[in-house]
Amino acid sequence: MARRKLVAGNWKMNGLATDLAEVAAIVAAARDVATDVALCLPATLIERAASAVPGFTVGGQDVHAADKGAHTGCVSAVMLLDAGARLTIVGHSERRLGQGEGDADIKAKAEAALAAGLDVILCVGESDAEREAGRAVATVCAQLDASLPSCDGVNLAVAYEPIWAIGTGKIPSIDDIGEMHAALRGRLVAAYGEAGDAVRLLYGGSVKPSNAAEIFAVPDVDGALVGGASLKAADFLPIVEAAASR
Ligand code: PGA
Numbered sequence: 327m328a329r330r331k332l333v334a335g336n337w338k339m340n341g342l343a344t345d346l347a348e349v350a351a352i353v354a355a356a357r358d359v360a361t362d363v364a365l366c367l368p369a370t371l372i373e374r375a376a377s378a379v380p381g382f383t384v385g386g387q388d389v390h391a392a393d394k395g396a397h398t399g400c401v402s403a404v405m406l407l408d409a410g411a412r413l414t415i416v417g418h419s420e421r422r423l424g425q426g427e428g429d430a431d432i433k434a435k436a437e438a439a440l441a442a443g444l445d446v447i448l449c450v451g452e453s454d455a456e457r458e459a460g461r462a463v464a465t466v467c468a469q470l471d472a473s474l475p476s477c478d479g480v481n482l483a484v485a486y487e488p489i490w491a492i493g494t495g496k497i498p499s500i501d502d503i504g505e506m507h508a509a510l511r512g513r514l515v516a517a518y519g520e521a522g523d524a525v526r527l528l529y530g531g532s533v534k535p536s537n538a539a540e541i542f543a544v545p546d547v548d549g550a551l552v553g554g555a556s557l558k559a560a561d562f563l564p565i566v567e568a569a570a571s572r
Pocket of ligand 1: 487492493494530532551552554
């Protein structure tokens, strides 16, 4: 099935008001490309970015599973939506590892975000040790099965992000990406039936202008989740263009 590609930037804990010019440059250049583009910004920039670039998809990077309450420092899905976000990442490995989030937490976050009306990018990925032990596919499929939201599969994307590839400049072989995405597609179809075939499967981890085209050529790679290379329009736009030209 032909799926429109999605290239989403993940700014992580980067970005001040002075960086809104970079957002504007990305949006201006990405407006007419034949691919979906989004920027998942720090919560502090979402409202200003969403106001500055109406119509462009601004996202958050995490969400709490509850709508409101005594959760100091957290942001809920309705708050993200209220600030102008239209999607959110959940389950990034930096939260799974850094904040101790498990599959059940991530499933609850995804369900809360979808219920509030946000699109969701759900991240999964194996460690170096798991890949070395030959358990990458089994590990990531189990992670996906346990963190997939109970839903109709619409408004959901999944990002395969090997932990050892994030911010390191290393990527899996093209064959390994293809093997993983095919396996994940199988799990999505098992979970959602035909709708699982329409869920976009992104690759993330050291995507750069120099490797984007070969990654996007892999069957079942429907876009990318881009960290470091999404911070500057000069790095991000060639990745967007590589997706649009597939
Ligand atoms: P990277 O990060 O592109 O800097 O490797 C990707 C991510 O963590 O989403």
